[in-house]
Amino acid sequence: MEEHRLNQLSRTMAYALRHAPEQFSLTLDAEGWVSVQDLAAALQRRRAWRDVQEGDFAAVISQSEKKRYEIRDGLIRAYYGHSTPQKVTKEPAIPPEILWHGTTRSAANTICREGLKPMGRQYTHLSSDKETARQVALRRTSQPAILQIAALQAHQQGIKFYLGNDSVWLAEHVPPQFIQ
Ligand code: HQG
The missing domain is CATH 3.20.170.30 (ADP-ribosylation fold)
Structure with a gap:
């Protein structure tokens, strides 16, 4: 997938994984995860993304300077940026000074x-x-x-x-x- 299209895909992923999962018939779990397979299927139902493959999400991650998404064990989530009404649980940590x-x-x-x-x-x-x-x-x-x-x-x-x-x-x- 060419760079411009990967950027467009990244925006669509942000929409689905940070802001409006319900518009894709997706439900984030408590930590913001959805299955990679479900995300691909949800996007493929839209004309603009009917050719999207699961591997394209990994390509978005590797071509971006910003670490926006994480894939682990067949699941994918946004690291930050959420605006969904159900607050995503994040790991508490001691910040730097x-x-x-x-x-x-x-x-x-x-x-x-x-x-x-x-x-x-x-x-x-x-x-x-x-x-x-x-x-x-x-x-x-x-x-x-x-x-x-x-x-x-x-x-x-x-x-x-x-x-x-x-x-x-x-x-x-x-x-x-x-x-x-
Ligand atoms: C401002 C992007 C008035 C705040 C970025 C910001 C980041 C206040 C705006 C990530 C305020 C919120 C988040 C107050 C905060 N009164 N304005 N009391 N408190 N603000 O987009 O930090 O490319 O929600 O200064 O790079 O700009 O999307 O937050 O200007 O990492 O991956 O209210 O989003 O990453 O704006 O950006 P945002 P942000 P991505």
Whole structure:
């Protein structure tokens, strides 16, 4: 499958695995997994994807710089990004001392007042390094605002953090006193 089509497939996978599984007659389990076979069958019912093969999902994963999806034992899930009403269980973990969040200048102002909120997703998303945060912000603005999060301190004061992938961490609401 050529690169452009793999990117389109990745978007469709995000829709099915993060946002609207029911539109594909799929049900995520508690940790966000569905069977690879069921995902392929669900996509094949749509004209645009009737030729999709199970191996194409692995191709999406290997051609992408971002680690968005994980395949294990015939199952597939998104690492992060979910907005389905049923909250996906993530593995709690002790965060590094500092995490980063890249956003627009105007959102950064609000975040410094109100803290980081999950907004449309189930969790807030944090980056393990400043450059990743900058890339996240550049999706929305040419003038990124990069916030530094005292993650370990927040964790020690009861804010829960969870593993996303190597460069994306998840958290519940992060209050403003941990953000600068
Ligand atoms: C902002 C992409 C006002 C927050 C990325 C962000 C990431 C607030 C937006 C992943 C706020 C939510 C997630 C508050 C947070 N007031 N605005 N109190 N708290 N915000 O897309 O972090 O390519 O849900 O700053 O790379 O931008 O899809 O989160 O601007 O890893 O794989 O509300 O999605 O990955 O936006 O991005 P999002 P995000 P993929």
